[in-house]
Amino acid sequence: MSDATHALSIEELIGGVDDLPSLPAVVMELLGSIEQEDIDTAVLAKKVASDPALMAKTLRLANSSAYGLQVKATTIQQAMTFLGYEAMRQLITAAALTGCFPAGRCPSFNDRAFWRHSIATAACARVLARRVRFNPDYAFTAGLLHGIGRLVLVTRFPERYQAVLSLRDKRDCELAEAERALMGLDHVDAGVALAEHWHFSDTMRQAIAFYRLPEAPGAGFLATIVHVAGAVVQALDLAGNPDELVPRVSAVAWTALGLSEEAWLQVFHDTELQVEEMAAILMA
Amino acid sequence: MSDTYEMTPLAHLYPGMVLADALMDEYGHVLLAAGVTLNEAAIASLARHGVGAAPILRKEPLAAPGEAEIQARIDHLFRHNDREDLGDWATGLLRRYVEDYRLKRGVAP
Numbered sequence: 001m002s003d004a005t006h007a008l009s010i011e012e013l014i015g016g017v018d019d020l021p022s023l024p025a026v027v028m029e030l031l032g033s034i035e036q037e038d039i040d041t042a043v044l045a046k047k048v049a050s051d052p053a054l055m056a057k058t059l060r061l062a063n064s065s066a067y068g069l070q071v072k073a074t075t076i077q078q079a080m081t082f083l084g085y086e087a088m089r090q091l092i093t094a095a096a097l098t099g100c101f102p103a104g105r106c107p108s109f110n111d112r113a114f115w116r117h118s119i120a121t122a123a124c125a126r127v128l129a130r131r132v133r134f135n136p137d138y139a140f141t142a143g144l145l146h147g148i149g150r151l152v153l154v155t156r157f158p159e160r161y162q163a164v165l166s167l168r169d170k171r172d173c174e175l176a177e178a179e180r181a182l183m184g185l186d187h188v189d190a191g192v193a194l195a196e197h198w199h200f201s202d203t204m205r206q207a208i209a210f211y212r213l214p215e216a217p218g219a220g221f222l223a224t225i226v227h228v229a230g231a232v233v234q235a236l237d238l239a240g241n242p243d244e245l246v247p248r249v250s251a252v253a254w255t256a257l258g259l260s261e262e263a264w265l266q267v268f269h270d271t272e273l274q275v276e277e278m279a280a281i282l283m284a
Numbered sequence: 285m286s287d288t289y290e291m292t293p294l295a296h297l298y299p300g301m302v303l304a305d306a307l308m309d310e311y312g313h314v315l316l317a318a319g320v321t322l323n324e325a326a327i328a329s330l331a332r333h334g335v336g337a338a339p340i341l342r343k344e345p346l347a348a349p350g351e352a353e354i355q356a357r358i359d360h361l362f363r364h365n366d367r368e369d370l371g372d373w374a375t376g377l378l379r380r381y382v383e384d385y386r387l388k389r390g391v392a393p
Contacts, residue, residue, distance in 0.1 A: 254377065
């Protein structure tokens with residue numbers, strides 16, 4: 001099926017989502033409970049601590065300069081006390097997600113650049129969210145997840161994705177256009193399908209679904225933040241992609257953020273500062 | 285990796301290299317101060333103290349790309365943006381801000 005050239009249906013895509021890596025149970029719980037307030041943090045800390053790799057990565061993130069802790073946290077419970085449950089939930093998710101897709105299935109797909117773009121978008125979305133007084137932890141996770149559908153396409157249909165990448169090079173278009181032309185759907189559709197399969201919260205699903213169309217009715221402000229953050233990261237050339245192409249920025253989204261030039265330059269600076277450190281931790 | 289120094293493994297340390305930062309042993313005692321030029325004895329001493337790598341000053345800071353190079357890269361990144369297309373002003377504004385940022389022009393009055 002994977003070498004066929006017909007358009008993929010959502011059913012085919014979802015049918016195969018079961019072949020995708022599964023998330024650690026603790027992360028499934030976290031993603032599903034994003035709007036839920038009554039979580040027993042002690043139980044959560046214990047669950048994370050039972051996965052040493054996940055715990056180490058989470059702690060390194062919590063102690064990174066982006067979070068500005070004066071005292072280093074040495075346990076998940078301690079980090080939870082310092083940073084709060086919300087922030088920790090996002091950090092644990094980030095730490096778990098970045099290791100869970102197999103790399104190198106599709107030779108022309110640059111896994112490193114993909115993750116650098118995702119991590120940088122997460123960092124920039126967080127910086128932007130703080131400026132506009134939106135929940136920075138939601139923004140971080142949405143930034144990290146916005147392109148996750150691309151990994152679904154690459155993992156499930158590596159040969160077809162190879163052709164997508166060639167077409168993109170030939171047309172010098174946005175990747176989503178090439179995906180649509182050859183697969184009949186794009187990474188946004190795949191991301192939404194994955195969000196449902198993995199029981200992401202509605203907030204995250206909306207951000208994934210609308211980050212390329214932030215002015216669509218009902219898109220939500222998170223889509224606006226992720227849309228602009230992604231473009232900023234491409235404009236700052238942070239992913240390390242030789243063929244990086246800045247997409248058209250939605251004027252509606254840009255206006256909605258309402259930042260002065262001075263504020264933007266500060267956002268660029270703050271984002272750049274955080275990316276290297278976060279990438280070093282998450283891509284270890 | 286830093287622009288000004290490089291963590292260099294013990295096996296690649298040579299006399300004449302300059303330490304970018306102080307080296308300490310596991311108890312926090314300074315073995316060699318920042319700015320010290322390594323000689324054979326110093327390298328041997330590092331090996332004895334179990335130091336695996338040292339921050340070595342780069343001879344020349346990595347050559348910063350020139351303005352023309354930076355501008356060319358930004359133009360490449362924004363190759364789908366037409367500066368004259370007023371309908372695409374948001375992309376154009378992002379482009380100008382990134383130019384101001386990268387070329388250190390500062391904020392326009």
